[in-house]
Amino acid sequence: MTQPTCTKCKKQPSIYHRPYSGERLCGACLASSIKDRVQRTISRHDMLQHDSRIALGVSGGKDSLALLNILAEIEEKHPGAELIAVSIDEGVRGYRDESLTIASRACKEQGIEHHITSFADLYSLTMDEIATGQRELAACSYCGVLRRRALNQAARSLDADRLATAHNLDDMAQTAILNLLRGDLNRLALMHPGGRDLPGFVRRIKPYCEVPECESAMYAHLHGLEFQSLPCPYASEAMRTDARDFLNRMESKRPGTKNIVYRTALKLAPEARRTGVMGSCETCGEPSPEPKCRACQLLESLAS
Ligand SMILES: [Zn+2]
Ligand SMILES: [Zn+2]
DSSP, X not given: OOOOBOTTXXXXXXXXXXXXXXXXXXXXXXXXXXXXXXXXXXHHTTOXXXXXXXXXXXXXXXXXXXXXXXXXXXXXXXXXXXXXXXXXXXXOTTTHHHHHHHHHHHHHHHTOOEEEEEHHXXXXXXXXXXXXXOXXXXXXXXXXXXXXXXXXXXXXXXXXXXXXXXXXXXXXXXXXXXXXXXXXXXXXXXXXXXXXXXXXXXXXXXXXXXXXXXXHHHHHHHTTOOOOOSOOTTOOOHHHHHHHHHHXXXXXHSTTHHHHHHHHHHHHOHHHHHXXXXXXXXXXXXXXXXXXXXHHHHHHHHHO
8 A cells, every 4th residue: 555645745655644634744744834833823923023032931842842943943034033942940850850951952952042940049949849848739730830930030031022832732722621611711811822911921922832732743753853751740630631631532533623622712711811900929029910929829838
């Protein structure tokens, strides 16, 4: 049996079938269609200006390294724009140290400035200490809040006007389902991939949000990107795992489901997106909608 030919270039043998579009693609056409999609996402949501200074959160996983590769190429076409990589060292021995080495190497190879900032420096605490200490919530809950704040602080201190993260389509669809299950419309609104301008926050953008996880994996593989594939030892988001399994089942029966879930979620809360009163935290001075920011609340609960 011969390999079907790529439906795009009609020359090379296809290596990848996209059930939701019916396309069969060769490696080169798959990679270029992923890049085109990122570019279209950026334009559709007005994510960048020609002179944007972009801080990209790079964890060392496949998504952030693939996006680093793609944004580096886009940035080259815009001489006024700048790209800087930012990594957060949460202090998870045997996991984060390895991914940081991978991230540093990737940045060096591409000639991109790389900054690392750590929970230990910012909060005098590591995730290893948080995970083994007394706490009320799952370790991931602390990590998520503290990492978001660390990324914002790092991007701000680098004078970046955009903070890009490599959330993929699967992440977005899972978050949409989780927010629906929790009845949290405000969080649905925060999912908007173009971000918002809020005082004290570097605008967060998600240029990778329409790329399915399996295509991201193919992109990393096609480019020979070395990435960390181990899950974090503290990962324990049981509800997210349920949402992932559910979406994967639905997607295989009804291709395109993840995309529909993601797009519908964005339509659900357009109003909330425009609001957003922001003051500053009375403890740390970081921007916060409440008198005390979530990071300080969690840090105090750990100290008590
Ligand atoms: Zn092709
Ligand atoms: Zn605070």
